[in-house]
Amino acid sequence: MKNKIEEYLKKVQEFHADNLEQLENFRIEYLSKKGKIPSLFADFRNVAPEERKEMGQLINSLKNAVQNKIVALKEALEQSSQSDGTDHDLTLPPNVTLGTRHPLSIVRNEIIEIFSRIGFSVSEGPEIEDDFHNFSALNFPPDHPARDMQDTFFIEKDPDIALRTHTSSVQIRVMENSKPPFRTVLPGRVFRNEAISARAHCIFHQVEGLVVDTDVSFADLKQTLFYFAKELFGENTKTRFRPSYFPFTEPSAEMDVSCNICGGKGCNICKYTGWVEILGCGMVDPFVLESCNIDSKKYTGFAFGMGIERITMLKYQINDLRLFFENDLRFLEQFKSAY
Ligand code: DAH
Numbered sequence: 402m403k404n405k406i407e408e409y410l411k412k413v414q415e416f417h418a419d420n421l422e423q424l425e426n427f428r429i430e431y432l433s434k435k436g437k438i439p440s441l442f443a444d445f446r447n448v449a450p451e452e453r454k455e456m457g458q459l460i461n462s463l464k465n466a467v468q469n470k471i472v473a474l475k476e477a478l479e480q481s482s483q484s485d486g487t488d489h490d491l492t493l494p495p496n497v498t499l500g501t502r503h504p505l506s507i508v509r510n511e512i513i514e515i516f517s518r519i520g521f522s523v524s525e526g527p528e529i530e531d532d533f534h535n536f537s538a539l540n541f542p543p544d545h546p547a548r549d550m551q552d553t554f555f556i557e558k559d560p561d562i563a564l565r566t567h568t569s570s571v572q573i574r575v576m577e578n579s580k581p582p583f584r585t586v587l588p589g590r591v592f593r594n595e596a597i598s599a600r601a602h603c604i605f606h607q608v609e610g611l612v613v614d615t616d617v618s619f620a621d622l623k624q625t626l627f628y629f630a631k632e633l634f635g636e637n638t639k640t641r642f643r644p645s646y647f648p649f650t651e652p653s654a655e656m657d658v659s660c661n662i663c664g665g666k667g668c669n670i671c672k673y674t675g676w677v678e679i680l681g682c683g684m685v686d687p688f689v690l691e692s693c694n695i696d697s698k699k700y701t702g703f704a705f706g707m708g709i710e711r712i713t714m715l716k717y718q719i720n721d722l723r724l725f726f727e728n729d730l731r732f733l734e735q736f737k738s739a740y
Contacts, residue, residue: 407459413431417474432468445460502738504717512586512608513588521586523586526571529556536548539648553566568608569706576611588608588709610705617700640656645681650685654681657676659676680707
């Protein structure tokens, strides 16, 4: 009996299965009711008492060897059937949930993309600014209300250092640090000491634009912004310019676009006027050019600035600005875009 078991053990160790059918036959051969192992257990009854211990151990180790062999071969066969390429496509994308861009990032990227198509570069500047870059060089008079603590976040009560209140400060940094011509957009986060509501927040985002060159005119400004409005809101968008005032531009204007919701007929988004304001703009005041050591007799320029929140709200008909800052996935997951 001992020889027989050892012979089986050797056969089990050497056994290989090419498919699950061969493996099943192997299992039947050893483990089924009439298989080799049950018949060994049946013979065990006739084993002399002094040999029982040894024979019992041998039969058990054979049984274990068979069971281990079946598990190992089954696993190997299943793996190789998966990787033969028929039931498992390795080129499929991984099954993970992809995140989406924040709506403000989508619109900022789209704005940058539209301007980059007509030769604008992108520049950035610091969020903590000094008085010169945020106010003085931009021609804000010393008693302008924006310089008041009520409107601006000053750093540790230092009247010279504040969180920038607009991206116009980056215009100054660009003009100081390089030579004209410039054609650049300046996106960034800005800060104002405002109560948070559906229409205002103490942190928001702007994109500024600056063009300085010889012979830049108001016609260039109009044509650039006309192109921009059509690219952003659609081919049928109309624009209009209204006179306005900013310390750093002269003349200054605000640009309205025809309401993209009602197409100009009048609705509650445009307050039944058919128009919505989207940006401020104007010809760069010669004082600003001179503050940055640019010869205002040789160079002229135009600038514009817009709020990304406002444009995003118009584009997607969002009526509460606080949604942008709450990180509620039910809101954020609705935005999918190429930008
Ligand atoms: N800085 C202005 C603001 O925050 C926006 C602005 C208006 C920027 C006119 C400009 C401009 O460059 O020409 O309200």
